[in-house]
Amino acid sequence: MDENWKSDLEHWLAPFLGALRHKVRVRMCPAYVAGLIGAGDRKSVQPMAARGGGVGYDQLHHFIASEAWDAAPLVKILLAEADRMVGGAEAWLIVDDTALPKKGERSVGVAPQYASALGKNANCQTLVSLTLASGEVPVMVGLRLFLPESWTSDPARLARAGVPDDHGGYRTKPEIALAEIDRARAAGLRFGCLLADAGYGLSAPFRQALSERGLSWAVGVGGRQKVYPIDVALVFPVAGRGRPRKNHVPDTKSVSAEKTLATAPWRTLSWRRGTKGPLKARFAAVRIKVADGPPQRIGDMGQQHLPGEEAWLIGEHRSNGERKYYLSNLPADTSLKRLAGAIKARWICEQAHQQLKEELGLDHFEGRSWTGLHRHALMTMIAYAFLQSRRLKQAKREKKNPGPATPADPASDPRSHHRQTRTATTDTMSAL
Structure with a gap:
């Protein structure tokens, strides 16, 4: 001890x-x-x-x-x-x-x-x-x-x-x-x-408050989260009868995150190495506008949220069949690997x-x-x-004084670094 x-x-x-x-x-x-x-x-x-x-x-x-x-x-x-x-x-x-x-x-x-x-x-x-x-x-x-x-x-x-x-x-x-x-x-x-x-x-108020503070964020959402295509435009609807419309409406309907990503290209990526090798899943991401703007009645669809902030919609298909969805306001040029790394970094708090x-x-x-x-x-x-x-x-x-690595030395295995960092407190306490 x-x-x-x-x-x-x-x-x-x-x-x-x-x-x-x-x-x-x-x-x-x-x-x-x-x-x-x-x-x-x-x-x-x-x-x-x-x-x-x-x-x-x-x-x-x-x-x-x-x-x-x-x-x-x-x-x-x-x-x-x-x-x-x-x-x-x-x-x-x-x-x-x-x-x-x-x-x-x-x-x-x-x-x-x-x-x-x-x-x-x-x-x-x-x-x-x-x-x-x-x-x-x-x-x-x-x-x-x-x-x-x-x-x-x-x-x-x-x-x-x-x-x-x-x-x-x-x-x-x-x-x-x-x-x-x-x-x-x-x-x-x-x-x-x-x-x-x-x-x-x-x-939506939480996400919007983060953006108002100038923060970058990546958060989980449900598969039913509504989004618009990135090129959605606001137009004046043509009134067939009655008074002319006063408010703009989207030129396309919002759809669920799940449906939006159904036809997107998916890639298998590894975000870190686990004890049994690289951790992998399939990911896809598209730029969208979140359907979290002010609510407005749109024709026979009733109250609908207008397009809000531009963001990434990210999907994850896990090996166990589970599917997860995320939104992020990271820049438009962010790589899919970087997006995957961000959404998977949350595990460390657990x-x-x-x-x-x-x-x-x-x-x-x-x-x-x-x-x-x-x-x-x-x-x-x-x-x-x-x-x-x-x-x-x-x-x-x-790191400053690396000793000669031997097969019996866990430090000689590069994979051991990841195991040690994931059990940081336990490892430190065992040395007390």
Whole structure:
């Protein structure tokens, strides 16, 4: 076991501790983060305090649940550290959400809702997440609780859980994601393209808000998403009788994404190497205009959305027969391989979610309050960022001092690099 990790942690946490400006909190923060990283299956306050030796349960619980201090400075430092590690023009910012299964009904935000990790409805809390990633190295930078209407419509319930007034109103997951994106950008986080699955991409206001912010994006949509040909034109319809028409209408009908790509040329592409070889699927892409403009009545078709933003419509046929569809506002000269790489880069956030839960106890928090849950989530993200920083430093040292490769050395196999990067936190923790 590497005995230096705790001293490395103290050094790495220095900016965070400086922002706390309170001697007890300066002691509790390293203790909590070390408890998340260290040995032990359960990463809730009581077992971590029992394993920590000199730190009492009451002190550790007060640190994580008290409303007496503001975590915003620590969030800002986390964003700066993530940007330093993996930020830049080639980085991805990935929007997703993750479910924390819970029993009972008093933990903040808990309700029967869809749990992506379980693939079904379950009693759980849902956190909207932001992950900054470069290549196959993710750093989680945001976790914000989604409150179902069963909570936002019950002021007494919100008050019992300590939900701040400015978070007590109902907001959709895309609305929460936009607020988190704005916060990250205000802190200087750098990325080249934003990625999201269809849970967010199906929202036209979400896509439009991203474009209004000048962001590049690639998001999932459904096969029924309506689109227009790229050369669609707006014309005045000829009125057969009655008053002349006042509004332009498209000169062609919108059709589904599935139908639009049915006759497109498809190519088999590999976007990265997996443990069993290159990962491949068939892709196609065409330039279109999204049918998400203002709604307007068009003849006997009723209310229809007018053509909106020009974009790429991308299709993916997977080897298991599954078909997926995506929209992206990446430039018109973007290659199909680049488009495929963008839409497939989103998978790395799922790895981060899994490691935050399995290795760092994201879903182990047993408190019920808004503050406690978000404070615990922040500490798990700080712990994860620390482990990623150690892994990146180790990789840099190995690159500078490559030893003689032997068949028994995993580093001699170029495929091992991909396996190692996909298990970044697990590999780093095994060295602790």
